[in-house]
Amino acid sequence: MTKTVDQTIYVLNDPNLNLLGTREVETYGHATLLDVEKLCAETAAQFGLKADCRQSNREGELIDFIHEAHARKAAGIVINAGAYSHTSIALHDALVAVKIPTVEVHISNIHARENFRHHSFTAMAAFATLCGFGIDGYRLAINGLATRIGAKAKA
Ligand code: CA2
DSSP states (O other): OOOOOOEEEEEEHHHHEEGTSSOOHHHOOOOHHHHHHHHHHHHHTTTTTTEEEEOSSSSHHHHHHHHHHHHHOOOOOEEEOOOGTTTHHHHHHHHHHHHOOEEEESSOOOGGGGGSHHHOOGGGGGGGESSSSSSSSHHHHHHHHHHHHHOOOOO
């Protein structure tokens, strides 16, 4: 029997990232969440992947998205867990439990900011982390994820 592989990647944006482009532009830039989602869809398509982009301000809903990614046999996860990166053992545990190749992205360079942003629980469950590239970090993350899962760039 041939196993069907779902070539969807989940792109999860966590609390407050719905505000992108509207406030704190000196830290997070002018691009909106819609711009991020378009960038992810375009980048994923270059590898024949579909980006399923979700955003939530609720920790439990984000955990449900991770479980859903597992149930749908998603090929990978790109997550910007926002402030939950620094606090949420529950999100860390969900990512560890599903064993889906995951890249963590932060728009800002969290290591050049306040001490409380220097540690990320969710990064411990990811095979790679990118920070400080602005929204280009999402493009770079999908490129790295595609390489990791063996998705080839389309001609
Ligand atoms: O740099 C990142 O991507 C962060 O994940 C963003 C989080 C922050 O708590 C992390 O330490 C680093 C904050 C997201 C807040 O997003 C906003 C965007 C625009 C305006 C206001 C908030």
